[in-house]
Each structure stands twice: as C-alpha cells, then as structure tokens.
Amino acid sequence: MxxxxxxxxxxxxxxxxxxxxxxxxxxxxxxxxxxxxxxxxxxxxxxxxxxxxxxVADLTKVQPSARAVEIGRQLDKEAELVEVILKESRGIIRSGGRALVVETHHGFICANAGVDQSNVGKNIVALLxxxxxxxxxxxxxxxxxxxxxxxxxxxxxxxxxxxxxxxxxxxxxxxxxxxxxxxxxxxxxxxxxxxxxxxxxxxxxxxxxxxxxxxxxxxxxxxxxxxxxxxxxxxxxxxxxxxxxxxxx
Amino acid sequence: MxxxxxxxxxxxxxxxxxxxxxxxxxxxxxxxxxxxxxxxxxxxxxxxxxxxxxxVADLTKVQPSARAVEIGRQLDKEAELVEVILKESRGIIRSGGRALVVETHHGFICANAGVDQSNVGKNIVALLxxxxxxxxxxxxxxxxxxxxxxxxxxxxxxxxxxxxxxxxxxxxxxxxxxxxxxxxxxxxxxxxxxxxxxxxxxxxxxxxxxxxxxxxxxxxxxxxxxxxxxxxxxxxxxxxxxxxxxxxx
Structure with missing residues (x-):
C-alpha cells in the first residue's frame, strides 16, 4: 500500500x-x-x-515614490506597502480591484510580490x-x-x-x-x-x-x-x- | 504533533x-x-x-465540424479531439502553440476541457x-x-x-x-x-x-x-x- x-x-x-x-x-x-x-x-x-x-522591511521607514502613491490610491493599498512591492518586482502583470499581480525579480508571477504582513510583527513585512x-x-x-x-x-x-x-x-x-x-x-x-x-x-x-x-x-x-x-x-x-x-x- | x-x-x-x-x-x-x-x-x-x-467519447465516431478541423490544423491536434473539446466548452479563453484553454460548461478554465486520452483505452477519451x-x-x-x-x-x-x-x-x-x-x-x-x-x-x-x-x-x-x-x-x-x-x- x-x-x-x-x-x-x-x-x-x-x-x-x-x-x-x-x-x-x-x-x-x-x-x-x-x-x-x-x-x-x-x-x-x-x-x-x-x-x-x-x-524584511519596516513600513514606517519607507519613503513611497509618486508612482507608489498613485497605485496605492487606485488599489486602496498603503503607499509604503506598494513601494516595497514595486522594489521587489520586475514589472506589473495586471492590477485591478485591490489586486496587484507582478513578476518578481526571481520570475515568480504572484500577488504583491509575495510581500506579506502576517506573522511578522507590527508594521514589518516579510519579503521573499x-x-x-x-x-x-x-x-x-x-x-x-x-x-x-x-x-x-x-x-x-x-x-x-x-x-x-x-x-x-x-x-x-x-x-x-x-x-x-x-x-x-x-x-x-x-x-x-x-x-x-x-x-x-x-x-x-x-x-x-x-x-x-x-x-x-x-x-x-x-x-x-x-x-x-x-x-x-x-x-x-x-x-x-x-x-x-x-x-x- | x-x-x-x-x-x-x-x-x-x-x-x-x-x-x-x-x-x-x-x-x-x-x-x-x-x-x-x-x-x-x-x-x-x-x-x-x-x-x-x-x-466517455469514441473518437472514431466523432464527426468534426469545419471549425474543429480549422482549430485542429492551427494547433496540430486531431480534429475529432478538438470537436469533443468544443462540445464540452462554453468558450475558448486562449489558444496558441499546441494549447487550447477553454471554459467548460461547469465554469472550469483548463486545457482541453479536461478531455483526457490516458488510462481510458484506444481512441476513447474520458470527459469530465x-x-x-x-x-x-x-x-x-x-x-x-x-x-x-x-x-x-x-x-x-x-x-x-x-x-x-x-x-x-x-x-x-x-x-x-x-x-x-x-x-x-x-x-x-x-x-x-x-x-x-x-x-x-x-x-x-x-x-x-x-x-x-x-x-x-x-x-x-x-x-x-x-x-x-x-x-x-x-x-x-x-x-x-x-x-x-x-x-x-
């Protein structure tokens, strides 16, 4: 068996x-x-x-770019979080609703470049x-x-x-x-x-x-x-x- | 544990x-x-x-439509198989190379509508x-x-x-x-x-x-x-x- x-x-x-x-x-x-x-x-x-x-990244220490602010406004996401996601990405594949699907520098296509707020700590995000x-x-x-x-x-x-x-x-x-x-x-x-x-x-x-x-x-x-x-x-x-x-x- | x-x-x-x-x-x-x-x-x-x-479907008994013949020619697939796939589908989502990605009548989006030639028998295909x-x-x-x-x-x-x-x-x-x-x-x-x-x-x-x-x-x-x-x-x-x-x- x-x-x-x-x-x-x-x-x-x-x-x-x-x-x-x-x-x-x-x-x-x-x-x-x-x-x-x-x-x-x-x-x-x-x-x-x-x-x-x-x-990992501390969102309180991130200075969002104008582009991150604009995307954050469109997708109802924190500009600081968007800035981190963009830094981890080669490019945006699709965005819409609240979703931001990107290609990471590794070549993964996934939401938010895998940047994750859970189980890390207050204002801290884990990167891949x-x-x-x-x-x-x-x-x-x-x-x-x-x-x-x-x-x-x-x-x-x-x-x-x-x-x-x-x-x-x-x-x-x-x-x-x-x-x-x-x-x-x-x-x-x-x-x-x-x-x-x-x-x-x-x-x-x-x-x-x-x-x-x-x-x-x-x-x-x-x-x-x-x-x-x-x-x-x-x-x-x-x-x-x-x-x-x-x-x- | x-x-x-x-x-x-x-x-x-x-x-x-x-x-x-x-x-x-x-x-x-x-x-x-x-x-x-x-x-x-x-x-x-x-x-x-x-x-x-x-x-299941017996491919030797399938009469392919003109559309199935044309798609089969484009994608290098048997016209009879394409005919069965189209019958199982609501519509084509993407095609290219040898791939035919469709939405099935159930609402699944997958290759070939899940029509499968393995482990079924000669010229027989299993449908979902x-x-x-x-x-x-x-x-x-x-x-x-x-x-x-x-x-x-x-x-x-x-x-x-x-x-x-x-x-x-x-x-x-x-x-x-x-x-x-x-x-x-x-x-x-x-x-x-x-x-x-x-x-x-x-x-x-x-x-x-x-x-x-x-x-x-x-x-x-x-x-x-x-x-x-x-x-x-x-x-x-x-x-x-x-x-x-x-x-x-």
Whole structure:
C-alpha cells in the first residue's frame, strides 16, 4: 500500500535575523524525537527563512515614490506597502480591484510580490528570500552537517490563482530534488503513450504541507515522508514557464 | 504533533459503465483492511467516475465540424479531439502553440476541457463528469450506505497553470466539506488581523493525493486522514472566481 505521511514541526519558536534555520529544524526534531531521513522532504514556510536572513522591511521607514502613491490610491493599498512591492518586482502583470499581480525579480508571477504582513510583527513585512534556491541549499547543508542526512528541502509560499479562489502553497525554492515528475513517453495500462504527464511534484508537496501548516503560524516546517521524488540538485526555475510560451502575460 | 496521512487504494481494478464507485471503494478498503472514518477525505481521480458514468467519447465516431478541423490544423491536434473539446466548452479563453484553454460548461478554465486520452483505452477519451459535485455526493451516499461512515469526497483532475510548468491536481467535485479554509479576521501571533488567509483546502488535498496517485493509473483513490476541514454540503463552485473579479480572462 502506498502511504505518505506529513509531520508538522511545532516549537520552532520565534526566528530572528542570523538564526540558522537548519539548526532550528534539527533542534526541534531532536525535541520531538524525529530522526530525519535522506528520503524525506522538509518543507519550510518562506517567512522564517526571510526573517533569519533579515529580508524584511519596516513600513514606517519607507519613503513611497509618486508612482507608489498613485497605485496605492487606485488599489486602496498603503503607499509604503506598494513601494516595497514595486522594489521587489520586475514589472506589473495586471492590477485591478485591490489586486496587484507582478513578476518578481526571481520570475515568480504572484500577488504583491509575495510581500506579506502576517506573522511578522507590527508594521514589518516579510519579503521573499533573495535567492530561495540558495536558501534551500543552505538549510539542506546545515541539516547534513548536524545529522548526516540530506533530505530534500522546499521553501514554500501561498499564491493566489487566476480563475480559482483561495490560495494554494507552491515551491519558491528547492534543494536536492527534481522539481517535476516527468512521465512523458511512458505508457499507461492501455499502451497509450502519456503526453501531458509532467506533475509539478514540488508544488504538490508544498500544497500538501500547507494542510498541516495553516496560516496562523506555529507550524512553519513540515516533514513529508514516503513521497516519490528524484534526487537532483534541483531548482525552482524548472517550474517557471518561459514568457514566450505563456499565453497569460 | 500534527500529522496527516495519505493512503493510496490499489486494486480498484478496471471500472466500467454502471459500476458503483462508492461500492468499489468500500470493497477495496475491506480487502486492504482499512476502515473509513467520518473525518477522512476520499479523493477520487475523475477518470474512474467518468468511466462509471459512461461519460466517455469514441473518437472514431466523432464527426468534426469545419471549425474543429480549422482549430485542429492551427494547433496540430486531431480534429475529432478538438470537436469533443468544443462540445464540452462554453468558450475558448486562449489558444496558441499546441494549447487550447477553454471554459467548460461547469465554469472550469483548463486545457482541453479536461478531455483526457490516458488510462481510458484506444481512441476513447474520458470527459469530465457532467455534474462533479453530484457525482461526489452520490459516492458519499454509497459509502454511507455500506459503512455507516460519511467521509468527505473530492473528485480530482490534473490542471496546468499559467506562469508555472507542470500540472497540479485540483478539486473538480466536492461533497461533505467546505472547499476553503477561511481564517480572515483571525489574528496572527502578533495581533495582526489576517486578510488574505483563505486557503483552497480542497485543492490542496487534491494536490496532496496526486503525490500518491501518480499518472499511470493503478491508484485512482487516496484516503486523506488527519486533515482539518469543515463539514458542510460543499461545492466546487466555491472555488471558481467570478468572471467579473478575474483579471485573466
């Protein structure tokens, strides 16, 4: 029987600038008596990574540009918040209602460049890590140094979607695993060669982990055990659709 | 510790028109010695539901219209397949390359109206169920009648996404659970009132289940145990963004 298990890691506590996220995870695992395995995937809410890296902004210290003021007025958003979002973005993809959908410098297309006001502190916003694959690799190395094990690592965030309501978590940084599971060319039980069989397995793992994390903090790390995935250096870039092939920007 | 478990149900075997999907699930659970619980979510690949409902099409019996022939020529797709896709659609949202993104009669926006050639049989395609919420409710009643338990039921399919590569499974039919987890208005640990905290929990459960299902058949049903969700009649309609609020159609 194929079984998959997700274990929410509580008790990580408050993360501050300079913390080793891998070290905090290993300490929490030790307290909970969980031995990490090479075949596990460790999913981490980006917010604790951004906090540890000091990649946050204090809105009371932001001087909004005229453009940020104007966009803020149109979308009923704080000008200081808009200024931070614009700084994190390559360009605006769409805006309307209260929504500001941008392409980040990493190439993610998402609302508000992932700039997030929850679970950070008064007037403080968390930005996405500057190099999320690099952050994931660093956490993976910290875990290896402390335990000898090398689970895959995914850094996740909650993204909205066109056409469908509600957010679903996706991978924004990956280390140690192939981002997709590509079964094209294999045959189904009727001999039909699969054509569209590329699953975004890292995104599905992030979505699954969110079911355990929730949105109110307290469970920023989830260990996914029993999932099939391929070992590889891995990068979230393998999940980004090239602009030239995209019908929606 | 918060734990979530996913159990793949093998041995469902070939599903044919007229089969009771709920009955097949109960029989497979009995063989595997799994007792379903009220708090479980049973995720079912839409394909076995479509087969049981006879909602498939034989491409050798389809007469393509001139429009289907023309679109097929432009997109390098079989005209008969395009004809079936157009019949399942309210309208075309975008086309280009080899992609045909439509709005189905249910209101789903997806590639090829969900018409699927894999795991069905030579020249046969599976369509999406006509009323997927109704199908989910029927399976739920069959399970209740046979076991006395009323787990939630999700019917799933693999959807592509704009901007990101690879498919992720989403819910296309729901019974017995609220589609979203709405934490807006609650406070985070810093007293910040959550604003964007609506998770598409049914979609995240479908995505998680796909990690166990895979694309090559054999595991069309996954039992999700230990997940937090709200009991409600439930409908996938609660996941569809109204056209007037959508920036991408």
């Amino acid at each position: 194929r079984r998959l298990e997700l274990i929410g890691l509580e008790g990580i506590g408050e993360v501050v600038r300079g913390d080793s996220v891998g070290g905090l995870i290993c300490a929490a695992c030790a307290r909970e008596d969980i031995a990490l395995l090479d075949d596990d995937v460790v999913v981490i809410a980006h917010k604790i990574v951004s906090k540890a890296e000091g990649h 890590p500057k190099d999320p694959d690099g952050s994931a690799r660093r956490v993976r190395e910290e875990i290896r140094d402390q335990t000898g094990m090398q689970p895959a690592v995914i850094i996740s965030d909650s993204f909205g979607r066109p056409w469908r309501l509600g957010t679903v978590d996706v991978a924004i940084g990956i280390a140690g695993m192939k981002a997709v599971k590509d079964e094209r060319g294999l045959s189904d039980r009727y001999g039909y060669q699969l054509k569209a069989a590329v699953a975004a397995v890292a995104d599905e793992i992030a979505a699954a982990a969110e079911l355990v994390m929730g949105k109110r903090g307290g469970v920023p790390v989830v260990i996914v055990r029993g999932c099939e995935w391929e070992k590889e250096v891995g990068s979230v870039k393998d999940l980004l659709r090239p602009a030239a092939e995209d019908l929606f920007r | 918060r734990r979530l478990e996913l159990i793949g149900l093998e041995g469902i075997g070939e599903v044919v028109r007229g089969d009771s999907v709920g009955g097949l699930i109960c029989a497979a659970c009995a063989r595997e010695d799994i007792a379903l619980l009220d708090d479980d979510v049973v995720v079912i690949a839409h394909k076995i539901v479509s087969k049981a409902e006879g909602h 169920p006509k009323d997927p919420d109704g199908s989910a409710r029927r399976v739920r009643e069959e399970i209740r009648d046979q076991t006395g338990m009323q787990p939630a039921v999700i019917i799933s399919d693999s959807f592509g996404r704009p901007w990101r590569l690879g498919t992720v499974d989403v819910a296309i039919g729901i019974a017995g659970m609220k589609a979203v987890k709405d934490e807006r208005g609650l406070s985070d640990r810093y007293g910040y009132q959550l604003k964007a905290a609506v998770a598409a929990v049914a979609d995240e459960i479908a995505a998680a289940a796909e990690l166990v299902m895979g694309k090559r058949g054999g595991v069309p049903v996954v039992i999700v145990r230990g997940c937090e969700w709200e009991k409600e009649v439930g409908s996938v309609k609660d996941l569809l963004r109204p056209a007037a609020e959508d920036l991408f159609r």
